[in-house]
Amino acid sequence: MDLEKNDMIMRCEKLNSVATLTRQLKHCLREQNTPNAEPGLLHKNEILTAKVGTTVESVMQRFNERIEKMNKKPRKNSVLAIDFVFTASPKALHKKSLKERREYFIDCVKWFGEKVGAENILTAVIHRDESGGEHAHFHCIPICIFWLIMNTHSGRW
Numbered sequence: 001m002d003l004e005k006n007d008m009i010m011r012c013e014k015l016n017s018v019a020t021l022t023r024q025l026k027h028c029l030r031e032q033n034t035p036n037a038e039p040g041l042l043h044k045n046e047i048l049t050a051k052v053g054t055t056v057e058s059v060m061q062r063f064n065e066r067i068e069k070m071n072k073k074p075r076k077n078s079v080l081a082i083d084f085v086f087t088a089s090p091k092a093l094h095k096k097s098l099k100e101r102r103e104y105f106i107d108c109v110k111w112f113g114e115k116v117g118a119e120n121i122l123t124a125v126i127h128r129d130e131s132g133g134e135h136a137h138f139h140c141i142p143i144c145i146f147w148l149i150m151n152t153h154s155g156r157w
């Protein structure tokens with residue numbers, strides 16, 4: 001999907017504890033009540049990473065396995081995961097069809113996988129039921145290569 005650079009939006013939130021990660025995943029996978037979501041639109045949400053897990057339990061299992069593989073326990077208070085939100089300006093999204101918008105989010109997850117390593121992606125979920133507009137959550141585990149990339153670009157992508 002063609003989008004002007006200025007229309008693309010990405011923001012992120014660091015998650016410092018298993019409890020915060022679990023809470024964010026519950027939001028993401030709608031395992032808890034979401035006040036700003038419309039229940040009638042729930043079926044429009046889409047999990048792009050269904051293969052890696054569609055429940056908080058399966059995603060947490062993937063998270064634990066990945067951490068175990070590192071042979072090193074995360075330090076206390078370290079960032080365990082990051083919730084990235086990808087979206088675009090409402091003006092730009094409105095002009096696009098559902099197919100085009102889905103392609104945009106799939107392009108985003110491909111690009112994101114190249115940056116953080118596909119094995120570090122926990123979820124990629126499109127939300128279409130929230131009042132704030134269509135967006136996708138990508139949760140990832142920040143393994144060090146990720147920070148190297150961030151530093152190389154001086155924090156800019």
Ligand SMILES: [Mn+2]
Pocket residue numbers: 028127130135137
């Ligand atoms: Mn959301």
